[in-house]
Amino acid sequence: MITITHYLVLSAILFTVGVTGVLIRRNAIIIFMCIELMLNAVNLSFVACAHYLNSMQGQLFVFFTMTVAAAEAAVGLAIIVAVFRNKETVNIDDINIMKW
Amino acid sequence: MSEYLFYIVAVITVTTAVYLIFEKNPVFGALYLIQTMVSLAVLYILLEAQFVAAVQIIVYAGAIMVLFLFVIMLLNLDIKEETRNPLLFQRIPAILMGIALFTVICIVIRSKLLQGKQDQYTTAYVQSIGNTKLIGNLLFTDYLLPFEITSILLFVAAIGAIMLAKRKL
Numbered sequence: 001m002i003t004i005t006h007y008l009v010l011s012a013i014l015f016t017v018g019v020t021g022v023l024i025r026r027n028a029i030i031i032f033m034c035i036e037l038m039l040n041a042v043n044l045s046f047v048a049c050a051h052y053l054n055s056m057q058g059q060l061f062v063f064f065t066m067t068v069a070a071a072e073a074a075v076g077l078a079i080i081v082a083v084f085r086n087k088e089t090v091n092i093d094d095i096n097i098m099k100w
Numbered sequence: 101m102s103e104y105l106f107y108i109v110a111v112i113t114v115t116t117a118v119y120l121i122f123e124k125n126p127v128f129g130a131l132y133l134i135q136t137m138v139s140l141a142v143l144y145i146l147l148e149a150q151f152v153a154a155v156q157i158i159v160y161a162g163a164i165m166v167l168f169l170f171v172i173m174l175l176n177l178d179i180k181e182e183t184r185n186p187l188l189f190q191r192i193p194a195i196l197m198g199i200a201l202f203t204v205i206c207i208v209i210r211s212k213l214l215q216g217k218q219d220q221y222t223t224a225y226v227q228s229i230g231n232t233k234l235i236g237n238l239l240f241t242d243y244l245l246p247f248e249i250t251s252i253l254l255f256v257a258a259i260g261a262i263m264l265a266k267r268k269l
Contacts, residue, residue: 002106005209007147010110012205014117014136016198021121023194029126029172033133036164037117040140043156051147055219056226056234059149060243063235066159067250071257073164077171078264084175 007048014041028080028090032073039069102146109146113139126172130165137161148223151232 014037021034043062050058084090116135123129137160144153208214226234239247 002103002146006106006110007143008209008214009206010113010143012202012209013114015205016202017114017117017121019201020194020198023197024191025121027126027177029168029175029177030121030123030129033129033168034121036160037120037133037136040137040160043152044140044143047144047147047149047152049214049216051149053216053218054222055216056221056238057219059152059235060238062149062152063155063239064246064250066155067254070159070164071253073167074257074261075264077167078261081171081174082264090175090177 004048004052008045011041011045011048014038014044026091026093028083028092028095029077031092032076032080036069036073039065106143106146109139109142113143126177127169130168130172133168134161134165137165148226149231151235 018034018038018041021037022031025031025034043065046058046062046065048058050056080090083095087095089095113136116132116139120129120132120136123132137156141153141156141161144150144156221234
């Protein structure tokens with residue numbers, strides 16, 4: 001019997017992997033992919049809660065999350081392309097002109 | 101049957117996610133992330149959210165990941181770049197922080213904080229009308245304002261992406 005706890009723990013594992021990836025990687029594009037992974041983990045918990053509460057609202061919120069993720073990916077990748085055009089790198093150790 | 105399917109797909113999802121964060125080549129990382137998203141679509145079908153599963157494959161695995169792969173190929177990144185200037189003592193504390201975060205989330209899941217009242221959309225009711233039809237009805241009645249705001253958000257994001265990608269900022 002698969003309960004809601006199984007899905008929530010799987011979602012927690014995926015979210016944790018995403019957070020760890022953001023912390024240990026230096027490539028800006030991989031960091032972006034880890035953010036997408038975190039959004040996907042939250043989507044999974046939305047759908048799991050919606051299913052086990054016999055509700056529809058969780059599935060609707062997944063659509064809004066997907067829209068935000070699409071907008072974020074478009075703007076973020078445009079920023080990465082603009083940064084690469086100026087500094088010839090996407091390694092975040094080299095992009096430190098705003099560092100205090 | 102669906103229990104075995106859940107465990108198999110869960111193992112695939114977590115494995116590809118872990119491969120993503122330890123992969124040196126960004127192209128292979130993007131391919132691992134696509135596999136993660138397809139596995140999540142299988143989980144959505146197990147949770148009887150068929151339309152969400154279809155949108156997951158079309159929008160995430162299709163559109164967004166193609167955008168990522170396009171940018172990776174466009175920038176033609178050097179794989180060696182990652183190991184050039186490693187911050188020492190960052191990897192181990194980051195993994196420990198991840199384990200701590202996972203513990204905190206599990207404590208919240210185990211607690212009685214996560215409770216809600218049952219709604220009317222049982223499996224039999226949803227199957228008698230259809231998942232997609234119910235979502236469409238709700239999206240254009242109760243959630244009409246968020247839906248319209250979403251269109252403005254996408255419009256602004258498109259304008260922002262075009263402005264940022266211009267040659268002279």
